[in-house]
Amino acid sequence: MGGGSGAWAVPLAAAGCTVTVVDSSPNALAALQRRAREAGVGEHVTAVQGDVDALAECIEPGSADLVLGHGLLEVVDDAHGAVAALTAAAAPGAAVSVLVAGRTAAVLTRVLAGRLAEARAVLTDPDGRSGPDDKLRRRLDGPGLRALLDGAGLVVEVVQGDGVLDGWLPGSVRDGGAAEVAELEALAAGVPALREVAARLHALARRP
Numbered sequence: 700m701g702g703g704s705g706a707w708a709v710p711l712a713a714a715g716c717t718v719t720v721v722d723s724s725p726n727a728l729a730a731l732q733r734r735a736r737e738a739g740v741g742e743h744v745t746a747v748q749g750d751v752d753a754l755a756e757c758i759e760p761g762s763a764d765l766v767l768g769h770g771l772l773e774v775v776d777d778a779h780g781a782v783a784a785l786t787a788a789a790a791p792g793a794a795v796s797v798l799v800a801g802r803t804a805a806v807l808t809r810v811l812a813g814r815l816a817e818a819r820a821v822l823t824d825p826d827g828r829s830g831p832d833d834k835l836r837r838r839l840d841g842p843g844l845r846a847l848l849d850g851a852g853l854v855v856e857v858v859q860g861d862g863v864l865d866g867w868l869p870g871s872v873r874d875g876g877a878a879e880v881a882e883l884e885a886l887a888a889g890v891p892a893l894r895e896v897a898a899r900l901h902a903l904a905r906r907p
């Protein structure tokens with residue numbers, strides 16, 4: 700859901716999944732189809748233009764083995780409604796994977812840049828926004844993400860950091876030591892204190 704140009708859909712199709720991408724943007728879906736063709740998995744990826752509010756019109760409820768909502772909850776009007784739609788699309792026992800912008804990292808990056816008023820806004824705004832011009836509708840912390848998924852009746856199995864080191868590593872180090880960075884990233888992802896400073900939070904939950 701909100702699969703955009705296929706950053707996740709195409710690798711999943713290459714790994715053997717049959718993927719349906721529902722997205723409201725025709726341009727993103729056109730890019731997805733190009734990307735899937737170029738990767739040789741065009742026949743395993745179906746692009747459907749649709750809104751998360753009407754997901755049940757695009758995907759038979761209870762039919763998906765895995766539902767991804769990556770980069771979605773921070774851009775939709777109604778995060779609770781979106782999680783309910785992701786849950787409804789999942790088959791009983793299926794997994795729902797959510798990746799969302801982290802609030803604490805957004806506070807710290809603004810502090811480091813000396814943008815204290817924005818940092819204060821992200822910290823205190825109920826949705827973690829820096830102000831009316833913020834491109835994102837919300838940012839979440841670990842407990843907030845867990846509560847959102849719990850509220851939809853999902854059983855949360857993992858909440859971890861994604862991109863824990865993003866934003867904190869000097870670019871020269873990141874570019875020069877990819878293997879070392881990946882190893883450190885994997886170690887840091889599951890550490891609760893570091894999870895909260897990750898650029899994104901990842902949750903894996905299951906429909907009972």
Ligand SMILES: C[S@@+](CC[C@H](N)C(=O)[O-])C[C@H]1O[C@@H](n2cnc3c(N)ncnc32)[C@H](O)[C@@H]1O
Pocket residue numbers: 700701702703704705706707721722723724727749750751752768769770771774775776
């Ligand atoms: C930040 S992109 C994430 C793309 C992809 N999931 C990824 O992780 O690379 C968000 C996507 O959600 C789509 N989107 C935003 N609001 C939506 C809505 N209400 N219904 C369906 N798709 C939506 C956008 O068109 C965009 O492709």
